[in-house]
Amino acid sequence: MTLLDVDFDFHYTSGAGVVCRWEDPVGDPRVTVFLGASGSGKTTVLRCLAGLERPQRGHIRFGDHVWVDAARRIHLRPDQRDVGVLFQEYALFPHLTVAQNIAFGARHMPRAAVAARVGELVDTFRLQGLEARRPGQLSGGQQQRVALARAVFRRPKLLLLDEPLSAVDRPTGDELREELRLLIRALAIPAYVVSHDRVDALTLADRTVLIDHGRVIQSGTTEEVFDHPATPAAARLVGVDTILLGRIAAVDDGLARIVVAGQEVCAQAPTDEGHEAALLIRAEDVALARHDVTDSSVMNRWRATIVAHAAEGPFVRVALDCGFRLSALVTRDAWHRLALAPGDRAWAIVKAASIRALPRN
């Protein structure tokens, strides 16, 4: 059973465009992230799904519904597709109040029903007391919640979110991302999220679609895509440093022990015990030692086998197998001093503070 079956070309008159082909199976209400650099065409893909652009060739099917069939000249309008769209920077109507923004999609509904639905959404999205405010008087997080409430007013079958976190700086972004993650889960509507930030894919997405230069270059579960990027372009998008997915075994005083492929990783706790977490480790934060260093402050010491190495300017990039794959970046001097070769055993050392731990699903 297919949720979304996509195979289309779309080109602007300027020549830029996208070529898309992928299928998403039906699952639980699920989140898919379109990951791509800026200018890669990912927003254009979303606009085609929303019905704001007309593909010149191919089809888009959502379940049994045909949204686009270029050969049969079928192009459903945005409002015929049952989708809720969250626009970049939210596109709230500045001249309308929060309540009027949320109820904008109301059509052929008795006044009382509209008021009841608005009240319900105000509760779900924690907007109590803000109903009469205008968007200009809201914080970024509140604007995001109003925009989501407006998008789901008509109970859409699918949510489309365009760079939901691009408008804010990073600390605020982390907070909003967490809130967005919980809201999307609570809504239980399948969602497609456009993003240039792999952190969004790692925290929000069950499935990831990689888009590069107007083409879908890979799609699959987030684990598949991040563990096995199919091409060098895909590898660049998901990042060359280490990304680990694991389960939080214990949390003690804000510090978590996270189990990854049988190894234990110590990092700041991103969420509670028993939940999934994604760990980002930059290669330059990984040190190597021939022998175990027991008298230092470092919390993470893993037995590792050298898999490969390659010169990178004054540095050497070393691929390690610690039960999971780990990439280390050390100076050429240090590499020669250690006199290590592929197949040798060594210790990989990472401070807990330099691991970025994120909550997942």
Place this chain on the structure above:
Amino acid sequence: MDWAAVGLTLKLAALTTLVLAMVGLPLAYWLATSTRRWRPLVDAAVAVPLLLPPTVLGFYFLMSTGPNTPLGRLYAQLFDGTLPFSFTGILVASVLYNLPFAVRPFASGFAAVDRRLIEAARCLGASGPRTFLTVVLPLSWPSVLAGLVLAFAHTVGEFGVVLMVGGNIPGVTRTIALAIYDDVQALDYAAANEASALLLAFAVAVLGVTYSLQRRTLAV
């Protein structure tokens, strides 16, 4: 003061403005949002009266609507009359001549509305007219009002087109601007002075209104 001319001028200006609101608003919205290839052509056609001497427009209007032309015969069949030298004639000519003065401010106001808001409205199921009335117009009304005020004022002061198309028939097509011309021809400077002062005061008032509207537009 020739009060008949004053009344006729106000009637002409009010009706011209009304017709421009009905025709010009949809036309301007189309110009501001369309991506059709021939949109620039229509845009240019609307702007032609800005550069054309009013007498030229009036001349072609007479040539194409006279009683022996196809348009003239059609009009005679439908309404039993002629367009040249009638009030309807100067109204139609005045609408054509004032099109850019209304449509350009409208269109620039509409174009300044964030496209994403229009798309958001469409995705939320609003039709084109509903989007226009509930999103575009509330966000661009100072430009719309400025366009209407300009068109009204410009019609009040019109001379060439009205003279060419309407002649100078008291009570039918004789506006204040024409009355002033007649007064001067008749060496009645006192009457010309009175009417001229009235138009000058009116022009200053209109400029004050449009400038304050523009400030308001910038402030939004």
